[in-house]
Amino acid sequence: MSESIAVVGASLAGLTVVRSLRARGFRGRITLIGAEPELPYERPTLSKEFLQTGEPVGLLEGHAETRSLDAEWILGQRAVGLSTGATHVVRLDDGRDISADIVVLATGARPRLLPGFETAHYLRDLRDARRLRAALANTTRLAIIGASFLGSEIAATAHESGLEVTLIEQALLPSIGVLGETVAAACTALHARHGVRLHTGTSVLTHRDGVLELSDGTGVPADTVVVAIGAEPETDWATADQTMRSATHLHADDGFLTGPTGRTTVPGVYAIGDCARPLDPSTGRHRRTEHWHNAITQAHLAAATITGTPAPPPAVPYFWSRQYGHLLQFAGTAHPAAVPHLIDGDLSSPTFTVRYDLDHTPVAVCALDNPRLFTRHRKLLDRSICSAEGSEQRIAG
Numbered sequence: 379m380s381e382s383i384a385v386v387g388a389s390l391a392g393l394t395v396v397r398s399l400r401a402r403g404f405r406g407r408i409t410l411i412g413a414e415p416e417l418p419y420e421r422p423t424l425s426k427e428f429l430q431t432g433e434p435v436g437l438l439e440g441h442a443e444t445r446s447l448d449a450e451w452i453l454g455q456r457a458v459g460l461s462t463g464a465t466h467v468v469r470l471d472d473g474r475d476i477s478a479d480i481v482v483l484a485t486g487a488r489p490r491l492l493p494g495f496e497t498a499h500y501l502r503d504l505r506d507a508r509r510l511r512a513a514l515a516n517t518t519r520l521a522i523i524g525a526s527f528l529g530s531e532i533a534a535t536a537h538e539s540g541l542e543v544t545l546i547e548q549a550l551l552p553s554i555g556v557l558g559e560t561v562a563a564a565c566t567a568l569h570a571r572h573g574v575r576l577h578t579g580t581s582v583l584t585h586r587d588g589v590l591e592l593s594d595g596t597g598v599p600a601d602t603v604v605v606a607i608g609a610e611p612e613t614d615w616a617t618a619d620q621t622m623r624s625a626t627h628l629h630a631d632d633g634f635l636t637g638p639t640g641r642t643t644v645p646g647v648y649a650i651g652d653c654a655r656p657l658d659p660s661t662g663r664h665r666r667t668e669h670w671h672n673a674i675t676q677a678h679l680a681a682a683t684i685t686g687t688p689a690p691p692p693a694v695p696y697f698w699s700r701q702y703g704h705l706l707q708f709a710g711t712a713h714p715a716a717v718p719h720l721i722d723g724d725l726s727s728p729t730f731t732v733r734y735d736l737d738h739t740p741v742a743v744c745a746l747d748n749p750r751l752f753t754r755h756r757k758l759l760d761r762s763i764c765s766a767e768g769s770e771q772r773i774a775g
């Protein structure tokens with residue numbers, strides 16, 4: 379077994395792989411390197427509770443867990459290069475080199491910048507969230523560019539804090555690619571129900587004299603502007619320096635390319651979480667997923683592979699979103715040809731459950747405020763969809 383492991387990125391995926399490695403009996407040296415100065419915290423709360431309370435939620439279970447992980451923490455230091463070989467070396471921005479037999483890349487993602495709006499608010503980490511929270515305290519009218527899950531959550535939270543909120547979305551219907559037309563329309567209706575304005579099928583041109591000018595000629599008054607148009611994987615740090623071996627050997631187009639268990643194209647280097655683009659054995663395609671549950675799943679898979687211990691049972695992708703006090707949950711794989719079937723509730727009411735079938739086979743389930751029924755269908759999907767995937771993963775090891 380390898381004697382030392384360096385994990386780059388000390389957040390959800392990075393912490394989970396360390397937990398899983400220790401739980402699976404890895405006794406060697408672990409170094410956890412994180413660009414943020416804070417110990418790992420729950421990122422999903424940043425667009426929800428944190429904007430109201432200002433209290434981050436830590437991921438670690440106190441000092442006892444920190445001690446039991448027995449890892450060397452290097453926080454507030456960015457990795458700026460990776461040299462791979464018989465021993466790998468992670469270079470830090472203070473010039474230090476950290477050597478390890480195995481490196482796990484868990485550097486997440488950063489907000490996609492909107493040209494012309496680089497100085498607007500973006501929300502990815504605690505520093506962004508603190509800045510946004512301070513700005514919202516002095517805001518009457520908030521405009522959010524991008525109405526997918528993140529933009530919608532910020533809109534809902536700001537609305538609950540008494541702000542006048544406008545959402546602007548380039549697509550005709552937000553989140554249609556994931557939820558399909560019927561369910562996306564039902565979820566989008568939540569904004570209107572709470573008095574949040576939504577402009578769709580239009581883009582922003584400028585923000586001048588407190589007014590956002592839209593491409594359809596509308597002017598949206600806004601004291602504060604948030605841009606939430608997606609994220610890009612944090613991979614440049616490992617591939618930008620062409621003098622380092624990893625730069626040419628790591629494939630990192632839209633995420634570090636990996637097999638199903640997190641192995642990258644360089645032996646002994648793994649990638650997990652938002653920064654990774656693993657092979658999905660059910661489709662034969664590489665796909666990057668930016669959800670909490672995915673970061674956990676990939677971390678356990680990588681830890682199992684590194685330690686040669688059994689992989690966790692296969693599970694379908696899962697995410698949730700909270701808006702206006704409602705819980706939206708989705709599990710499975712979105713497919714444009716999947717047909718939605720209402721299995722409980724009413725799409726015009728605040729509670730419903732929809733199952734998506736492809737060729738008469740369930741492939742996904744989505745629910746608004748119906749966690750019990752949702753969980754039952756999610757478990758069925760885990761059992762049916764993942765049985766083939768599970769055997770492939772066990773063979774691939």
Ligand SMILES: Cc1cc2nc3c(=O)[nH]c(=O)nc-3n(C[C@H](O)[C@H](O)[C@H](O)COP(=O)(O)OP(=O)(O)OC[C@H]3O[C@@H](n4cnc5c(N)ncnc54)[C@H](O)[C@@H]3O)c2cc1C
Binds near residue numbers: 670
């Ligand atoms: C505001 C917000 C709300 C969300 N809400 C939900 C939700 O409701 N439901 C859901 O399913 N998912 C949600 N997500 C997504 C979920 O939080 C992410 O999928 C998850 O955090 C991914 O974990 P990760 O460890 O891969 O990446 P991250 O959490 O992004 O962590 C990566 C870490 O690596 C560090 N890093 C980056 N580059 C370097 C470097 N060069 N050197 C050292 N460290 C580096 C970063 O600073 C960061 O701490 C939300 C995300 C955000 C931003």
